[in-house]
Amino acid sequence: MNRQIALSAVGRDQPGIVAALSKVFFENQCNLEDSSMTRLGGDFAILLLVSLPGGKTPDDLKKAVEPVAQKWGLTFSMRELPEEETAPGAPPSxxxxxxxxxxxxxxxxxxxxxxxxxxxxxxxxxxxxxxxxxxxxxxxxxxxxxxxxxxxxxxxxxxxxxxxxxxxxxxxxxxxxxxxx
Amino acid sequence: MAVLPVLTYPHPLLKEKMPPLSPGDPQGPAVLRDLVGTMDSHPGCVGLAAPQIGHRIRAIAVDVSRSSRPCENHGLLRLLTPQILEASQWKVGREGCLSFPDLLANVKRAQKIRLEAFNEGWEKLELVCTGFEAVAIQHEIDHLDGILFLDRIRSSKDLFERRNPQAAV
Structure with a gap:
């Protein structure tokens, strides 16, 4: 199973944020999985899960995201999901x-x-x-x-x-x- | 015919179930005239129910020929004690409501209904309505039972803020 990264980012809304961020994932062969992005007041808020390709580390992705976040005024944080959180098996509900x-x-x-x-x-x-x-x-x-x-x-x-x-x-x-x- | 203010939520009448109306009651046709007069004063409005203009009776007016989107319709319908007999072809569509001028919601409605009602002369009618006209009639009949379109939302992604509240229908 590929390593999964949860990323959250928020910054002043403007056209191009989604394109800039998704370009980073595309260029780094990261797969964008579940995501939720929306405008809140004048800000744009992003929550997403990406899976890393074999050979890439969370740090590689962080280094790639940093300059883009800085350019677009996004405050962001990243966390690798531990394996037990990515495994299916939630109780029925x-x-x-x-x-x-x-x-x-x-x-x-x-x-x-x-x-x-x-x-x-x-x-x-x-x-x-x-x-x-x-x-x-x-x-x-x-x-x-x-x-x-x-x-x-x-x-x-x-x-x-x-x-x-x-x-x-x-x-x-x-x-x-x-x-x- | 009077033009009456349209009540907005949280006016308590909007959450009330309207009582039965006896056939022949002269209040019915009078309220229908007020509904049409009030609809006329809101360009783009395709339907109103009596509680929205402060009348506690089972009366609605619907006219989807006023909509900018072409659809099959019966023109202006003035309906007393409308009752849906059959409903089919369920589909989700986006609705607005003059009683919530700043919100839109995705609501599941039947695209085909058969209903009975009395007209403005207290004559019994049976109608088959389809598409947007069927949707508008269900929305207005819901008002007679104190059910608002927000009560029918099925998912957190089904509620939206309206960008231009002037276009409320």
């Missing part, structure tokens, strides 16, 4: 989507995430948006999560009902229904 929206106030993400952790519900993806609203900014949050089993799903669902009232927000928890085509 149920995929769910959670949608929360309401008038913005401090603590929405914290209370929802805290409640999820009580039932060992794992958050695998999280997106939030703040948009203008008639009674103050509207906060919307969508999470993808892995729930360890039906008992945990029921327990988590009950706690979310209470959380709805506590946080004065709308909350919907749904199992992911994949389309079989």
């Amino acid at each position: 149920l995929p769910f989507t959670l949608v929360v929206y309401g008038v913005d106030h401090p603590g929405i993400v914290y209370r929802v995430a805290q409640t999820a952790s009580e039932d060992k519900v794992n958050i695998t993806d999280l997106r939030t948006h703040v948009t203008p609203g008639a009674q103050g900014p509207l906060y919307s949050l969508v999470m993808e999560m892995e729930v360890p089993g039906t008992a945990a799903a029921e327990s988590f669902g009950r706690k979310l009902e209470a959380l709805k009232k506590e946080l004065k927000v709308e909350i919907t928890l749904k199992p992911v229904d994949a389309d079989e085509l």
